[in-house]
Amino acid sequence: MTDFQNKLRATPVVDELKALREAIWFNDGVKPAREGLLRVGLTQADVEDAQARLRRFAPLIAAAFPETAATGGIIESDMTPALNMQAKLAERAPIAGRLWLKKDSHLPISGSIKARGGIYEVLAHAEKLALAAGLITLTDDYSILLSPACRQFFSQHKIAVGSTGNLGLSIGIMSAKLGFHVTVHMSADARQWKKDRLRAHGVEVMEYEQDYGVAVEQGRQAAASDPACFFIDDENSRTLFLGYAVAGLRLPAQLREKGIVVDADHPLFVYLPCGVGGGPGGVAFGMKLAFGDHVHCFFAEPTHSPCMLLGMSTGLHDAISVQDIGLDNKTAADGLAVGRASGFVGRAMEQLIDGCYTLSDESMYDLLALLYQTENLQLEPSALAGMSGPQRITASQEYQARYQLTATMMENATHLVWATGGGMVPASEMQGYLARGRSNA
Numbered sequence: 281m282t283d284f285q286n287k288l289r290a291t292p293v294v295d296e297l298k299a300l301r302e303a304i305w306f307n308d309g310v311k312p313a314r315e316g317l318l319r320v321g322l323t324q325a326d327v328e329d330a331q332a333r334l335r336r337f338a339p340l341i342a343a344a345f346p347e348t349a350a351t352g353g354i355i356e357s358d359m360t361p362a363l364n365m366q367a368k369l370a371e372r373a374p375i376a377g378r379l380w381l382k383k384d385s386h387l388p389i390s391g392s393i394k395a396r397g398g399i400y401e402v403l404a405h406a407e408k409l410a411l412a413a414g415l416i417t418l419t420d421d422y423s424i425l426l427s428p429a430c431r432q433f434f435s436q437h438k439i440a441v442g443s444t445g446n447l448g449l450s451i452g453i454m455s456a457k458l459g460f461h462v463t464v465h466m467s468a469d470a471r472q473w474k475k476d477r478l479r480a481h482g483v484e485v486m487e488y489e490q491d492y493g494v495a496v497e498q499g500r501q502a503a504a505s506d507p508a509c510f511f512i513d514d515e516n517s518r519t520l521f522l523g524y525a526v527a528g529l530r531l532p533a534q535l536r537e538k539g540i541v542v543d544a545d546h547p548l549f550v551y552l553p554c555g556v557g558g559g560p561g562g563v564a565f566g567m568k569l570a571f572g573d574h575v576h577c578f579f580a581e582p583t584h585s586p587c588m589l590l591g592m593s594t595g596l597h598d599a600i601s602v603q604d605i606g607l608d609n610k611t612a613a614d615g616l617a618v619g620r621a622s623g624f625v626g627r628a629m630e631q632l633i634d635g636c637y638t639l640s641d642e643s644m645y646d647l648l649a650l651l652y653q654t655e656n657l658q659l660e661p662s663a664l665a666g667m668s669g670p671q672r673i674t675a676s677q678e679y680q681a682r683y684q685l686t687a688t689m690m691e692n693a694t695h696l697v698w699a700t701g702g703g704m705v706p707a708s709e710m711q712g713y714l715a716r717g718r719s720n721a
């Protein structure tokens with residue numbers, strides 16, 4: 281306990297977190313990518329393996345979800361410049377370089393970043409079962425798994441997951457499509473429409489009055505007592521992490537297509553909204569594999585739920601929760617309402633994440649309304665968490681000096697704001713978000 285107290289006291293940013301101020305923390309423990317990557321315990325080959333698995337499943341995805349036919353069953357998002365938004369933001373504070381949006385908000389099937397990791401882990405589990413049962417070989421067209429006989433096989437197996445909403449949507453929809461019996465354990469903050477949509481897909485939804493940590497624990501326990509049930513562990517899963525990491529391997533080609541150069545003179549900054557850490561951690565891992573030291577990765581969290589900033593800055597990782605420093609873990613950014621970070625991600629990425637910052641719900645709503653006004657794009661609040669990053673990095677002489685980023689290099693920079701969700705938010709719900717953003721302005 282004294283060690284715990286000492287670590288807290290030795291970390292000045294904790295006082296800012298306690299006061300709910302919008303804080304920024306730069307990681308003194310960052311190592312050159314080649315060195316830091318060794319700490320992760322996973323390799324480029326692991327991510328390539330995940331990428332190959334997603335390719336094997338592409339014919340199945342294309343057949344099951346017609347909206348993915350155009351990309352041949354590959355679930356990937358577009359990236360777009362946000363020039364109007366950049367101009368609008370610059371009225372308040374400058375952004376050196378160019379602002380881009382990575383539109384995971386518009387990923388097919390579940391409209392959030394969870395369409396990467398969540399769907400991937402369901403597919404990895406289904407493949408394992410189907411290979412063992414002799415239903416497929418690695419070279420088959422996997423769309424045969426959609427046949428009634430295979431669905432009948434999967435229906436004898438169960439999948440369970442705890443979620444604040446979006447992970448449940450991804451895992452629920454994918455699992456139900458294959459025929460699994462799937463149960464989603466939802467925390468109190470999960471939106472009603474997400475529960476309704478899952479039930480409409482035949483997913484069993486269990487509701488809890490507590491937060492995400494409790495929902496996950498309930499799911500874990502329910503699964504532990506049933507050998508036919510596979511629990512997808514958002515707090516610890518390497519499989520989920522690898523599903524997210526594939527994004528990094530695909531990004532170099534996408535950047536080339538857009539004419540964007542990333543090298544020593546043209547840094548890439550990536551801003552990732554962070555809940556438990558698997559999504560942003562996995563993407564950041566893929567980015568570091570792809571771009572090494574030329575990419576700088578930042579995690580963005582709500583002022584009421586800064587679990588990763590707290591865990592990484594104190595070095596306590598999952599041994600501390602935001603409740604331990606008196607915060608309530610209540611935020612409108614439902615994907616980010618997580619009080620305790622993944623112990624796996626924080627430790628694995630300890631030498632690769634350049635920093636974390638927090639922003640208030642009001643800031644997210646404000647940015648949400650501005651993005652709609654300037655770019656006609658509708659996102660959910662959590663997906664705006666990355667949007668205040670570029671101005672904060674542009675303003676930080678400390679950070680630029682640390683990495684010897686000159687003014688010219690900053691002018692050459694690409695700021696990629698990961699827009700993590702919102703594509704499936706019902707219109708009435710979105711009207712409420714926009715109204716709240718406008719009234720704050």
Ligand SMILES: *Cc1c(COP(=O)(O)O)cnc(C)c1O
Binds near residue numbers: 394554556558662701
């Ligand atoms: C889940 C989620 C995140 C963060 O992912 P974690 O793996 O929980 O860190 C960010 N944005 C949205 C919209 C999400 O649903």
